[in-house]
Amino acid sequence: MVLGVTVIASGAQAPATAPTGNAEAGKRLYEKHTCFFCHGTAGQGGTDGARLAVVARNLQSFTRYVRQPSGRMPAFTDKILTDQEVADIFAYVRSLPAAKPVKDIPLLDQLRR
Amino acid sequence: MARATRRGVGRRRFLKGAAAGAAALVASPALPDAQTASGPQTGPSRQPAPAPSGALAAAETSAPSKPDVYTTDKPGSDFMADVLKSLDFEYVAANPGSSFRGIHESLINYGDNTKPELLTCCHEESSVAMAHGYAKIEGKPMLVMAHGTVGLQHASMAVYNAYADRVPVYLLLGNIFDVAWRRSDVEWTHSVQDAAAMVRDYTKWDDAPVSLGHFAESGVRAYKIAMTPPQGPVVIVADAVLQEEGITAEDRRRLRVPRLSPTSPPVGDPEAVAQLARMLVAAESPIIVAGRVARTPAGLTRLVELAELLQAPVHDGRQFVLRMNFPTRHPLKNSGSVADADVILALEVPDFFQLTHRQTPVNRFGMDAALLTKPGAKLATISAQELSTRNNYQDAGRYNEVDLAISGDPEATLPTLIEACRRLITPDRRRALDARGAKLAEASRRMRDVKLEEAAWGWDASPISTARLSAELWNQIKNEDWSLVSDTTFVSHWPIHLWDFTKHYQFIGWSGAYGIGYGAPAAVGAALANRRHGRLSINIQCDGDLNYAPGVLWTAAHHRIPLLTIMHNNRAYHQERMYITDMAARANRDVSRSNIGNELADPFIDYASLAKAYGVQGIGPIVNPADLAPAIKRAIEIVKRGEPVLIDTVTQPR
Numbered sequence: 127m128v129l130g131v132t133v134i135a136s137g138a139q140a141p142a143t144a145p146t147g148n149a150e151a152g153k154r155l156y157e158k159h160t161c162f163f164c165h166g167t168a169g170q171g172g173t174d175g176a177r178l179a180v181v182a183r184n185l186q187s188f189t190r191y192v193r194q195p196s197g198r199m200p201a202f203t204d205k206i207l208t209d210q211e212v213a214d215i216f217a218y219v220r221s222l223p224a225a226k227p228v229k230d231i232p233l234l235d236q237l238r239r
Numbered sequence: 240m241a242r243a244t245r246r247g248v249g250r251r252r253f254l255k256g257a258a259a260g261a262a263a264l265v266a267s268p269a270l271p272d273a274q275t276a277s278g279p280q281t282g283p284s285r286q287p288a289p290a291p292s293g294a295l296a297a298a299e300t301s302a303p304s305k306p307d308v309y310t311t312d313k314p315g316s317d318f319m320a321d322v323l324k325s326l327d328f329e330y331v332a333a334n335p336g337s338s339f340r341g342i343h344e345s346l347i348n349y350g351d352n353t354k355p356e357l358l359t360c361c362h363e364e365s366s367v368a369m370a371h372g373y374a375k376i377e378g379k380p381m382l383v384m385a386h387g388t389v390g391l392q393h394a395s396m397a398v399y400n401a402y403a404d405r406v407p408v409y410l411l412l413g414n415i416f417d418v419a420w421r422r423s424d425v426e427w428t429h430s431v432q433d434a435a436a437m438v439r440d441y442t443k444w445d446d447a448p449v450s451l452g453h454f455a456e457s458g459v460r461a462y463k464i465a466m467t468p469p470q471g472p473v474v475i476v477a478d479a480v481l482q483e484e485g486i487t488a489e490d491r492r493r494l495r496v497p498r499l500s501p502t503s504p505p506v507g508d509p510e511a512v513a514q515l516a517r518m519l520v521a522a523e524s525p526i527i528v529a530g531r532v533a534r535t536p537a538g539l540t541r542l543v544e545l546a547e548l549l550q551a552p553v554h555d556g557r558q559f560v561l562r563m564n565f566p567t568r569h570p571l572k573n574s575g576s577v578a579d580a581d582v583i584l585a586l587e588v589p590d591f592f593q594l595t596h597r598q599t600p601v602n603r604f605g606m607d608a609a610l611l612t613k614p615g616a617k618l619a620t621i622s623a624q625e626l627s628t629r630n631n632y633q634d635a636g637r638y639n640e641v642d643l644a645i646s647g648d649p650e651a652t653l654p655t656l657i658e659a660c661r662r663l664i665t666p667d668r669r670r671a672l673d674a675r676g677a678k679l680a681e682a683s684r685r686m687r688d689v690k691l692e693e694a695a696w697g698w699d700a701s702p703i704s705t706a707r708l709s710a711e712l713w714n715q716i717k718n719e720d721w722s723l724v725s726d727t728t729f730v731s732h733w734p735i736h737l738w739d740f741t742k743h744y745q746f747i748g749w750s751g752a753y754g755i756g757y758g759a760p761a762a763v764g765a766a767l768a769n770r771r772h773g774r775l776s777i778n779i780q781c782d783g784d785l786n787y788a789p790g791v792l793w794t795a796a797h798h799r800i801p802l803l804t805i806m807h808n809n810r811a812y813h814q815e816r817m818y819i820t821d822m823a824a825r826a827n828r829d830v831s832r833s834n835i836g837n838e839l840a841d842p843f844i845d846y847a848s849l850a851k852a853y854g855v856q857g858i859g860p861i862v863n864p865a866d867l868a869p870a871i872k873r874a875i876e877i878v879k880r881g882e883p884v885l886i887d888t889v890t891q892p893r
Binding site for chain 1: 600601602688691692693694695696697698700702704705710711713714731732737813816817820821823824825827828829830831833834891892893
């Protein structure tokens with residue numbers, strides 16, 4: 127699935143009734159439901175999908191975007207992903223590590239002008 | 240590589256200076272004796288069936304009414320070779336085929352297997368795609384030979400790529416026109432009324448000569464047409480009887496090879512160009528969009544000159560990067576936006592409409608197209624597209640409403656445009672343009688920093704990120720004279736973002752028609768062109784693409800073509816599985832089944848072993864990014880010895 131960054135980053139807090147996500151289950155679902163096709167196995171994003179790692183901050187906005195995305199991402203209705211599964215994927219995405227700074231990667235740092 | 244031994248045939252050449260392209264008269268040697276005389280045969284049987292022993296005895300003891308002819312020192316294919324040599328082909332790519340066996344033999348013996356030298360190919364699609372890649376580096380066609388039927392059927396997709404990419408390829412097809420000369424079922428099924436018909440929708444020109452003189456004239460004309468922008472593939476059919484029968488005495492006296500007279504490229508109407516110059520110089524936020532601009536190094540130089548004169552940004556490639564048009568680290572590269580532009584100039588952009596509109600994506604129902612440009616923005620084009628149109632295949636792109644459309648070759652028209660702009664720029668305007676340029680340079684620098692930050696995400700991931708793969712490659716080739724002989728679309732254009740492309744030969748661009756199977760053979764062809772220049776050729780090779788015709792690896796090994804192939808092995812036809820996910824989601828169905836029919840797994844393909852089987856050194860599979868650098872180092876050492884090598888790297892989807 128292709129998740130847009132801007133919508134995910136905004137929105138209200140998840141309601142108290144929102145399911146609690148399980149990152150381990152989310153990792154399996156992330157792969158099974160093809161999220162990595164566009165967002166990469168590390169959530170790094172690319173030409174086909176936005177970066178997810180260290181972006182998604184709010185389950186409610188995340189769920190809203192998964193159900194009614196903008197851009198090129200297909201809509202994943204509750205017939206495809208339950209709210210619990212979306213919460214699990216959200217938990218997994220939240221667990222993905224941040225990238226190292228460019229200055230700490232010599233091959234990239236040398237490319238700075 | 241093996242080369243034919245010269246067998247004293249040079250003295251029999253018709254043309255002494257053919258390779259130099261000069262016209263020459265065919266010598267008029269005395270007619271050979273009856274044992275070697277040739278000509279159309281009219282006897283009742285050219286290939287007698289076994290006769291009864293009595294008849295055989297009679298045949299052996301009595302004089303025949305017409306003597307059998309076994310040899311000739313001047314088959315028609317020798318003259319065909321003279322025609323082809325006059326066109327200065329360096330190479331001829333072919334998978335062998337009986338319908339062109341005459342010209343095959345003439346090229347290797349009479350022609351001494353030099354200019355052109357025969358390249359042994361394992362598939363006709365590989366032959367044409369090799370020619371495609373070669374032309375993008377060398378700027379001229381490679382000769383390709385194929386059966387007029389089964390060979391061309393194999394080759395047709397590669398011909399379509401070359402056509403859509405406006406690249407010259409010269410196809411010579413064998414065929415047996417005359418039914419009486421077809422000796423078997425094979426020769427019937429390999430013969431055709433109109434061989435070129437199969438590809439006529441996507442070639443520039445073809446002919447089927449009925450005489451050697453006709454072959455000479457059309458053979459030279461075909462080259463001229465292929466090379467005249469808009470360039471494209473051409474087809475000449477070589478009749479097998481013309482190839483194999485001896486040249487008649489009359490033909491020996493009169494045959495000659497016409498001189499090639501190249502056609503200058505079409506240049507845009509000067510008045511229209513002057514109008515365009517006024518638009519560009521007056522514009523506050525112009526954008527130049529580059530498609531297939533730089534046919535030659537001069538195209539790149541001229542585009543840089545125009546951009547710097549106007550201090551206008553150049554958008555070089557959106558979904559695909561079509562040519563090496565513009566230096567990748569130039570401060571005017573890719574800044575500015577279509578939405579903010581007041582003048583957008585598209586130079587040989589095949590689907591300009593997509594650039595100026597947002598269409599409903601595949602994940603929605605219906606189709607709308609919303610204009611992206613701001614009110615009052617002016618659109619202009621310079622393109623030779625309308626000079627070579629076809630009805631059937633839809634490579635024209637959607638019709639775009641533009642304010643000024645100039646028909647002509649952009650590379651050839653740019654000098655006129657540059658001079659017209661230069662004349663209009665006053666000192667005040669110069670200062671304003673320079674101020675704009677400074678802002679664009681700053682924006683370009685910021686975009687570059689963003690790309691470096693994006694490259695850091697997933698840096699240590701396994702499968703290996705395509706950014707990491709590209710950066711590791713760059714680190715080891717940056718001080719070499721390198722050339723990227725593959726496309727960058729499927730690796731998210733990371734080489735374009737990270738490498739410092741400055742020269743025309745450093746990138747061959749997109750396939751033209753998205754016909755998968757182009758990558759590997761185009762890389763081999765381009766690497767062959769790079770070989771004599773001593774360049775280090777790099778091919779980032781998609782796994783799905785290689786599996787169409789992997790035998791081209793053997794061709795690279797056999798002909799000692801130095802080439803570093805590094806696999807982008809995402810173990811899938813990845814674009815298609817994304818589409819299936821779209822379709823499943825649209826239908827509210829299980830997206831997890833999208834891999835079915837799209838994955839290249841269970842079992843995984845071992846590309847290092849595949850390479851080894853073809854005589855190419857294979858390294859990998861590499862799954863840990865930390866193992867990349869030593870593998871690349873070792874591979875470069877192998878390539879520098881003049882050999883091809885393949886590194887299998889298991890990578891992220893894009």
